[in-house]
Amino acid sequence: MNTTRTRRKSLSSDKIHPNLAFRSKHENNMGNDKIVTIGSLVTIKEGRSAPEKYHVVDINEAKSRVGNISNESPIGESLMGRRTGDKVTVETPGGTITFKILEVEY
Helix, strand or coil: CCCCCCCCCCCCHHHCCCCCCCCCHHHHCCCCCCECCCCCEEEEECCCCCCEEEEEECHHHCEHHHCEEECCCHHHHHHCCCECCCEEEEEECCEEEEEEEEEEEC
């Protein structure tokens, strides 16, 4: 009789590169310090303009008319990984814009 055993190697935290963060969305977004990821609803304000809300989505779900912007668009890409309070400057087809992130929701 031939039996096969599978051994699992477990990675200890000291074997993981220190620049890699393996955290869940919940761990990365405790309290008011939420990070923009795909699925985030982000409120931004550019200068004296009224605040605008964008839902950051995958490119296949992007529909700017309803406020869904792709994470690969200039604004969407510039939002990824940012937090409430961050000021962002981005080059868009219409020119350079600077805005502040007012709120990040899920």
